[in-house]
Amino acid sequence: MSASLSPTSSPFTRAVVSSMRKLYPESLADKTWDNTGLLLEAPFNPTRRQKNSVLLAIDLTKAVADEAIARKDSAIVAYHPIIFRGLKSLTFTDPQQQSLLRLAQEGISVYCPHTAVDATxxxxxxxxxxxxxxxxxxxxxxxxxxxxxxxxxxxxxxxxxxxxxxxxxxxxxxxxxxxxxxxxxxxxxxxxxxxxxxxxxxxxxxxxxxxxxxxxxxxxxxxxxxxxxxxxxxxxxxxxxxxxxxxxxxxxxxxxxxxxxxxxxxxxxxxxxxxxxxxxxxxxxxxxxxTERGYLRAVMRGRLEEVLRAEWEGQRAEALKGLEGGEEGLGEVLRDGECEVHVSERDRDPYGIMIRRV
Missing domain, CATH: 3.40.1390.30 (NIF3 (NGG1p interacting factor 3)-like)
Incomplete structure (x- = not known):
């Protein structure tokens, strides 16, 4: 593995996951059928910077993936799990798997809280x-x-x-x-x-x-x-x-x-x-x-941004203390105090209302 490619997600993504778990404990999700948590952990490459930003969506569609890639977000919080059952393969022939592969390639992780948000x-x-x-x-x-x-x-x-x-x-x-x-x-x-x-x-x-x-x-x-x-x-x-x-x-x-x-x-x-x-x-x-999408803008965005700012500040300050001089690019990442949470503009329910004009 290349020295510039660490087998872990980015420090900012880890702060996002920690913040979500504080706000919406995974123990509250209905694990008898649900699949929640960090479902895609994209590898961290400090030489290819992502923004310290999160994109909130209900469904991880191709349109939402395109939006996150264009924005260079570090993570997507997609309420509905993009993976529900065990996968036997990951290929470009399946549109949803294609989105996951593209996001991993771009260094964008995906966290799905689902019923933890319902129950909290x-x-x-x-x-x-x-x-x-x-x-x-x-x-x-x-x-x-x-x-x-x-x-x-x-x-x-x-x-x-x-x-x-x-x-x-x-x-x-x-x-x-x-x-x-x-x-x-x-x-x-x-x-x-x-x-x-x-x-x-x-x-x-x-x-x-x-x-x-x-x-x-x-x-x-x-x-x-x-x-x-x-x-x-x-x-x-x-x-x-x-x-x-x-x-x-x-x-x-x-x-x-x-x-x-x-x-x-x-x-x-x-x-x-x-x-x-x-x-x-x-x-x-x-x-x-x-019945779900409005919550992202009305409640989740503000709550996550508040908790994430404190979490990122604490995590990066701790990491900077032990930073070794030879860790290429990591110091620049950890010194970036920016923190943004956005709601997807492309996310919507599959069904719309068409009106027949008499």
Missing amino acids: PGGMADWLCDIVTASIHTPAAPETTPPQASAHYTVPTYPVPAPVTNSDPSTIPPHTRSTILPSPPPLPENMDSAGMGRLVTFSRPQRLTSLIDRIADGVGYPGGIPIAIPQGAAIEELMIRTVGVCPGSGSSVLMKGEVPDLLFTGEMSHHEALAAIERGKVVVALAHSN
């Missing part, structure tokens, strides 16, 4: 609770003209989550929040509420239409809200006291035990949705990753 207090599930309880405020969406694709259809549009701020506490409806499937002990310190899914219980029933407005606001004003309501019900008259939330595919969490009045998730099967409305319940299923 303050993670995606709690962010969805903040949306339905109006605990966060999103600026009003600008009025836009649907882009034209033809005389009869618009081109597909995709939700674009906007920055959020905390709402005035006096305007938040009184409610309680609990974990649906608590994580088994031992739990990380100060994470007693960890687990999958959350149940919001309002002290007074809320109008379903008000909750729909909050959801549309929070996830980026999608072109439509997929919703299932009981047959014969009038949507303007439906009142909701309990809301079960789960990012992604939430039926295995939300359909256990007593079913809440509203099931708010990314996707449910046809038969699961039927089972819910036959019980008099309501389902809002936004398309899988539309």
